[in-house]
Every structure is written in C-alpha cells, then in structure tokens.
Amino acid sequence: MRNGVLANYQIAVPSRINAGPRAPSGELGACERALANTPILESAFTGPDDFAGIDILRAIQSFDPCMPCTARMVVDRSGQVLERIVTTTGP
DSSP: OBTTBOOOOOOOOTHHHHTOOOOTTOOOOHHHHHHHTOOOOOOSOSSGGGOOOHHHHHHHHTTOTTTTOEEEEEEOTTSOEEEEEEEOOOO
16 A cells, blocks of 8 residues: 555465466476376467467366456556556457
C-alpha cells in the first residue's frame, strides 16, 4: 500500500508451483517433466508456420486450464493504459 492505494500485488496460485522452474537441486518442475515426454501427434504441419502446438498446450492445460492464457496491462504513472494484451488458446 502506498498512500492508502494498492501499489503492487502478486497473485499466489497453484500454477506457480506446477509451472515453476527447476528446483535449486536441478529437479524439473511438474509441468516441465510432462512437456519433456509429450509426444507430438499433430501431423498436419510441414514447418514451423503450420505448427499449432496443440499437444503441448493440452499437456500444459492438464495442470491448469488458464496457464497458456496471458493478460497484461501496462499503465503509465498518470493511470493511462499504454498497452493491453489478452491472449487465449481456448475455444
């Protein structure tokens, strides 16, 4: 809080644990272990531009359906929104 106004925050959700980076001991996180062994069954692609990555997204979404989604907003000091990005991979 700064001058009675929320100045910064972090949302603590299970995704941070499941999708977290390697442990200090070098052990892979749960999501990273799953991705390392995910077979790519998507057969309708001939190169990077055609690859949708649906098999990878399904593996990620099995941990948390919201993880492949992004919401970001950049606001200047006056409160004006400079950038707003929302991406989803769902229907």
